[in-house]
Amino acid sequence: MDSDHTPNNPPTTHSHPHSHHTTCINCGGATTYPPPPFSETSPPPVYRPIRAPAIPISPTHNVQQTIIMTPVPHAEKVPVISPPHHFQTPTKIISSDDHIRRFRDSPTAKNFLGFIVSLSESIRTHKLSDPCHVSPVTTSIVSILQTLIQSVDQIPPLEQSSRYGNLAYRDWHVRMTEHADSFILQLLPHELNSATVELTPYFTDSFGNSSRIDYGTGHETNFAAWLYCLARLGVIVEEDYQAVVSRVFVKYMELMRKLQLVYSLEPAGSHGVWGLDDYHFLPYVFGASQLIDHKYMKPKSIHNEDILENFAKEYMYLQCIEFIRKVKKGPFAEHSPMLDDISGVPNWKKVNSGLLKMYKVEVMEKVPIMQHFLFGSLIKWE
Numbered sequence: 001m002d003s004d005h006t007p008n009n010p011p012t013t014h015s016h017p018h019s020h021h022t023t024c025i026n027c028g029g030a031t032t033y034p035p036p037p038f039s040e041t042s043p044p045p046v047y048r049p050i051r052a053p054a055i056p057i058s059p060t061h062n063v064q065q066t067i068i069m070t071p072v073p074h075a076e077k078v079p080v081i082s083p084p085h086h087f088q089t090p091t092k093i094i095s096s097d098d099h100i101r102r103f104r105d106s107p108t109a110k111n112f113l114g115f116i117v118s119l120s121e122s123i124r125t126h127k128l129s130d131p132c133h134v135s136p137v138t139t140s141i142v143s144i145l146q147t148l149i150q151s152v153d154q155i156p157p158l159e160q161s162s163r164y165g166n167l168a169y170r171d172w173h174v175r176m177t178e179h180a181d182s183f184i185l186q187l188l189p190h191e192l193n194s195a196t197v198e199l200t201p202y203f204t205d206s207f208g209n210s211s212r213i214d215y216g217t218g219h220e221t222n223f224a225a226w227l228y229c230l231a232r233l234g235v236i237v238e239e240d241y242q243a244v245v246s247r248v249f250v251k252y253m254e255l256m257r258k259l260q261l262v263y264s265l266e267p268a269g270s271h272g273v274w275g276l277d278d279y280h281f282l283p284y285v286f287g288a289s290q291l292i293d294h295k296y297m298k299p300k301s302i303h304n305e306d307i308l309e310n311f312a313k314e315y316m317y318l319q320c321i322e323f324i325r326k327v328k329k330g331p332f333a334e335h336s337p338m339l340d341d342i343s344g345v346p347n348w349k350k351v352n353s354g355l356l357k358m359y360k361v362e363v364m365e366k367v368p369i370m371q372h373f374l375f376g377s378l379i380k381w382e
Contacts, residue, residue, distance in 0.1 A: 063361070070357040075121055076114025077238075078231040081378070083191065087198040090376030100365050106382040108375075113360060115228045116282070119249075120289040120352065122241035127290070127314040128250060132242040137187055137235055144183045145251040148207070151175055152258050165213035169263035173210035180204050192233055198376045202226035205374065207256070208265055215260065216268030217281045218369040223252055224282060229378045245286050250316070253283055257323060269368050276338050277320065281359055287317025288352035299343045299351055303332070 094103060103109050126132070155175070157166040180200045188195060206223035208215035227244060230236040236244060259265055260279060267278035276284060291297055301307045302321045312322040324336055333340040345351050363369055375381040 067354070067357050067361050070361055072353045073110075073113045073117050073356050073360055075118040076111050077118075078111065078115050078228065080234040081232055086377060087195050088376045089197050090201050090374035090379070092372060093375050093381050094367060094370045094373060097367060100367055100370060102382075103370065104365055108380050108382055109364065112225065112228055112379065113356075113364065115231060116224060116285070116359070117356060118238070119224075119227075119241050119245050120285050120356065122238075123245040123286050124289045124292055125294075126242060126246065128246045128316070129314060130242075130246070132246060133239050134243045134247060135237075135240050137230075138240055138243045138247055140186050141248050142251045144186070145248070145255050147179075147183075148176055149251075149255050149258055152255075152262055157262055157264075164264050164266040166263040167213070169208070169213050169259070169265065170210045172259070172263065173207070176207060177204050187230065187235055188233070189235075192235070195229075195233060198378055199226065199229055201374055202229060205372070206252075208259065209268065212266065212268065213263065214266035214268035215256065215279055216369070217279070217363050218268060218372045220256075220280055220282055221363060221369070221373065225374070225379060232378045249283070249286065253280070253316070253319075256280070261327075269366075276355075276358070276362075277324070277336075280320065281355075281363055283316040283320050285352065285355045285359060287315055287320060288348050288355055290315050291317060291348040292352060294348065299345050299348060302339070302343050 094100060152172060155168050155172045158168045160166060180203050181196050184196050184199050184203060185193060202222050202225050206219055206226055208219050227236060227248070256279065265279075267275075297307060297311070297315075297318075302318065308318055308322045308325070312318040321339065324339070325332065328335040342351055342354075345354065
């Protein structure tokens with residue numbers, strides 16, 4: 001997770017007797033997966049994912065070193081726009097590594113990531129049920145997400161033979177898109193109604209892609225960008241941040257898990273076995289923050305079924321692990337080696353800071369993910 005967590009200091013909680021294969025056991029060719037960036041001490045046993053990763057990962061690229069060398073991102077205040085403001089339809093711009101470098105070094109990228117860090121800090125040491133300031137806007141967003149959850153029940157999946165991509169999802173997506181403007185107008189003061197032209201595309205891109213019937217960290221990042229835009233408008237303020245995580249983001253996760261299960265959404269841009277999670281990243285960041293300095297629960301506690309059963313409702317990280325254990329079969333170390341590896345990190349603070357660095361490197365600096373990211377007047381291309 002950081003420079004302390006290297007092969008010289010392996011996790012002491014558990015070990016894997018399997019050695020890492022650098023060549024394919026079937027064809028003798030080079031394997032497509034490098035070791036996970038947290039340590040090289042617990043590679044999975046021989047494991048072949050059901051589908052190849054959508055992102056080609058060079059086995060020679062030392063992702064681990066890049067993450068270790070990345071400074072931990074810091075919280076930043078979101079600058080609120082001052083009227084009059086000209087809103088514009090946001091568009092996709094990133095298509096090359098050069099674009100990624102320009103974006104990475106821009107004030108826009110630093111501030112957006114700083115907003116995510118602020119959300120992470122707002123939930124630090126708090127359970128999901130802890131009382132917090134819940135504004136009318138926060139309540140409205142939760143209500144909108146609940147409406148979208150209910151609409152899944154009204155559009156049942158179609159009977160089809162393919163494992164992924166139930167076509168009924170497209171009907172759900174059409175309905176969500178048709179109502180998007182009216183949803184967003186519920187949140188805005190009258191003088192900001194023209195902002196829908198900019199906010200709606202982020203919103204509709206937050207729940208997966210209707211033509212590919214897939215969902216991944218890029219869509220999740222668009223949801224974070226939508227929340228960031230609301231903060232730029234002053235609709236969401238810092239006092240709301242804890243509720244944005246513990247109420248809004250939790251409800252968003254409930255919706256996304258339902259969509260994934262009911263419509264069998266394909267994982268978009270999955271790293272296969274070496275990914276953190278087939279679909280999500282941010283709940284791990286927020287969830288690790290919740291558990292910082294917890295008296296009893298340590299990163300290795302994810303292997304304790306009693307802890308998962310009793311505390312998953314209160315802690316996002318445990319909720320994610322519990323969900324994976326439900327939907328994936330076989331030993332945890334085989335289907336989720338990255339998360340298994342992280343469980344050997346000594347404390348949650350290191351897990352949280354390591355995940356923030358990994359989010360920056362593995363999500364915000366990857367062309368296949370960020371090529372779908374949108375830029376307008378609120379999130380500027382600089």
